[in-house]
């Protein structure tokens with residue numbers, strides 16, 4: 130595999146499973162050194178170990194992204210280890226408690242907004258500060274189909290994901306003059322732990338797959354490839370954009 134990311138550093142959140150793990154492995158295979166952030170130490174370290182076994186460079190950094198102080202500390206640690214940050218993939222997120230709108234608790238609302246939206250806001254702030262000092266960079270935020278339509282039972286998740294698209298566009302406009310590109314990805318149904326827990330059964334998986342024009346759920350690697358493209362020089366005039374990676378599920 131060619132190494133277009135040689136010499137670059139990528140800060141990636143949610144590396145302990147699913148899309149984030151796939152992204153850490155792909156970015157590393159393309160030559161980036163990885164600041165690999167997640168809460169779960171064993172699973173986060175396992176991703177880092179796979180990167181190293183494949184000849185890549187990665188450092189696990191434990192952080193709960195729902196706590197802004199822990200994000201700030203994680204970015205500081207990444208800078209201590211690698212000394213620069215060229216790319217960031219703000220991917221960590223949770224589905225949140227599924228339930229009727231009028232029965233959702235404020236606690237569940239605040240938890241999912243903190244984990245899925247405030248986290249991305251704070252990550253972007255810290256990443257942008259570094260990229261401003263370096264003369265540029267690329268940030269990709271992992272959104273969702275729920276960023277553009279309502280997901281019944283998930284008002285907090287839907288609000289957070291709509292918010293990600295909004296703040297990504299604001300920052301793309303503010304930091305375009307500083308050579309910092311900011312884009313979002315809206316995955317459709319991707320075959321990860323989070324999605325399978327949400328769907329709950331093989332029957333539900335089959336029904337969902339049948340409703341996707343391309344007839345199947347996507348793989349975590351598919352989203353990792355989209356994130357890598359948006360971070361790469363191939364995407365050097367793409368900013369403020371929302372990329373749907375969904376087997377044509379969400380197009381209208």
Ligand SMILES: NC(=O)c1ccc[n+]([C@@H]2O[C@H](COP(=O)([O-])OP(=O)(O)OC[C@H]3O[C@@H](n4cnc5c(N)ncnc54)[C@H](OP(=O)(O)O)[C@@H]3O)[C@@H](O)[C@H]2O)c1
Pocket residue numbers: 142143144145146147148149166167168169170172173192193194195220221222223224244271272273274315316317318319320321322323324349
């Ligand atoms: N799978 C899909 O179909 C789909 C569709 C649309 C959007 N997405 C989005 O894609 C992203 C990744 O999801 P996934 O499907 O790959 O799910 P996943 O396999 O459950 O991975 C979620 C990752 O986020 C991390 N995370 C969750 N809460 C965290 C917290 N408070 N602090 C730090 N890390 C945290 C988890 O790490 P720890 O467990 O170690 O904390 C894990 O590494 C999410 O933002 C999700 O909303 C997924």
